[in-house]
Amino acid sequence: xxNGLDEFLAPRLKALDVRVQRSEVLASxxxxxxxxxxxxxxxxxxxxLRGAMDARxxxxxxxxxxxxxxxxxxxxxxxxxxxxxxxQASIDGNTVEMDTELAQFSDNALRMQADITxxxxxxxxxxxxxxxx
Amino acid sequence: xxxxNVFDIASSALSAQSQRLNVVASNLAxxxxxxxxxxxxxxxxxxxxTAAPVARARDSxxxxxxxxxxxxxxxxxxxxxxxxxxxxxxxxxxxxxxVVEEMTNMISASRAYQINLDMMNTAKNLLLKTLALGx
Numbered sequence: 194x195x196n197g198l199d200e201f202l203a204p205r206l207k208a209l210d211v212r213v214q215r216s217e218v219l220a221s222x223x224x225x226x227x228x229x230x231x232x233x234x235x236x237x238x239x240x241x242l243r244g245a246m247d248a249r250x251x252x253x254x255x256x257x258x259x260x261x262x263x264x265x266x267x268x269x270x271x272x273x274x275x276x277x278x279x280x281q282a283s284i285d286g287n288t289v290e291m292d293t294e295l296a297q298f299s300d301n302a303l304r305m306q307a308d309i310t311x312x313x314x315x316x317x318x319x320x321x322x323x324x325x326x
Numbered sequence: 327x328x329x330x331n332v333f334d335i336a337s338s339a340l341s342a343q344s345q346r347l348n349v350v351a352s353n354l355a356x357x358x359x360x361x362x363x364x365x366x367x368x369x370x371x372x373x374x375x376t377a378a379p380v381a382r383a384r385d386s387x388x389x390x391x392x393x394x395x396x397x398x399x400x401x402x403x404x405x406x407x408x409x410x411x412x413x414x415x416x417x418x419x420x421x422x423x424x425v426v427e428e429m430t431n432m433i434s435a436s437r438a439y440q441i442n443l444d445m446m447n448t449a450k451n452l453l454l455k456t457l458a459l460g461x
């Protein structure tokens with residue numbers, strides 16, 4: 194049953210994970226808007242989500258000895274970070290464009306809110322099923 | 327990997343921008359200080375921003391002030407023979423503070439501060455929403 198519960202919530206959870214990671218990357222861009230030579234970065238959400246869903250199906254390796262190699266990318270999702278192409282390059286080598294970054298950050302935050310709302314709707318569905326009312 | 331990393335990033339930017347604002351304030355306050363404790367006119371200072379990774383996060387980088395440099399531009403010479411610090415030709419060496427530049431610097435710093443604060447607020451609202459999940 195717990196497995197089924199996981200399947201029920203997993204897609205939304207994964208999407209939230211990727212959204213959180215994207216918000217971190219965009220926050221870095223906004224924080225470094227005045228840092229010389231900083232290059233703005235971002236990743237493709239769809240591709241990252243697909244990667245995260247596939248990663249879930251992979252079987253992990255158990256480490257029974259401290260001499261075994263550790264798995265790469267434990268903790269954060271393996272995303273394909275790319276550099277953003279600036280519309281108007283600035284003379285100090287910084288490629289952060291505040292309007293783009295802010296629009297993307299707000300968009301990401303809004304979609305994250307939508308994900309959270311969908312998730313609580315799913316939880317409510319479960320609750321109704323459990324209590325039978 | 328959590329939303330609290332956004333807090334770390336935004337707060338690093340907030341402290342860096344406030345340091346920049348501090349330096350601008352001291353530059354503007356000393357725009358007419360013909361002498362200082364060292365006996366020479368005040369020299370304008372500028373902060374240097376560097377991207378610095380925040381704890382444990384791989385992809386997220388905050389910002390840090392790595393050094394505060396003296397502005398290398400030449401001092402301003404003002405003709406005022408009655409001034410006690412005037413040289414033989416009647417010129418006084420004044421600080422190399424460019425007031426217009428400092429004002430634009432100040433506006434830029436305060437805008438950047440606001441934006442980072444907004445970002446922090448967004449992250450806070452999202453975290454609160456997540457905490458209220460399933461209630």
